[in-house]
Amino acid sequence: MKVSICIGSACHLKGSRDVISILQKLVQESGLEDKVNLTGAFCSGNCEKGVCVTIDDGEEIYTVRPETAQAFFNDQILTRLGE
Numbered sequence: 096m097k098v099s100i101c102i103g104s105a106c107h108l109k110g111s112r113d114v115i116s117i118l119q120k121l122v123q124e125s126g127l128e129d130k131v132n133l134t135g136a137f138c139s140g141n142c143e144k145g146v147c148v149t150i151d152d153g154e155e156i157y158t159v160r161p162e163t164a165q166a167f168f169n170d171q172i173l174t175r176l177g178e
C-alpha cells in the first residue's frame with residue numbers, strides 16, 4: 096500500500112512532517128514496513144484540506160493532522176490491510 100503525504104508548503108505548515116514521523120513510527124511498531132510505503136507528495140492544489148494524504152494514488156483526499164494521525168492509521172491503513 097502506498098500512502099502519500101503532501102509535503103508542499105501549506106501542508107508543511109499544518110504539520111506534514113509530524114504526520115509522516117507519527118505514521119512511520121506506527122508502521123514500524125506494527126511491523127508493517129513491508130506492506131506500507133510512506134512517501135512524500137507534491138502539492139495537489141488541495142491545500143485547504145491539508146495535510147493531504149492519499150492512498151494508492153486514489154481520488155480521495157484524507158485530511159490528516161498530527162493529532163488525527165493515529166486515527167487515520169487505525170481507520171484507513173489497518174482496516175484496508177485487514178489487520
Ligand code: FES
Pocket residue numbers: 101102103104105106107137138139140141142143145147
Ligand atoms: S501544500 Fe499540500 S495540497 Fe498544497
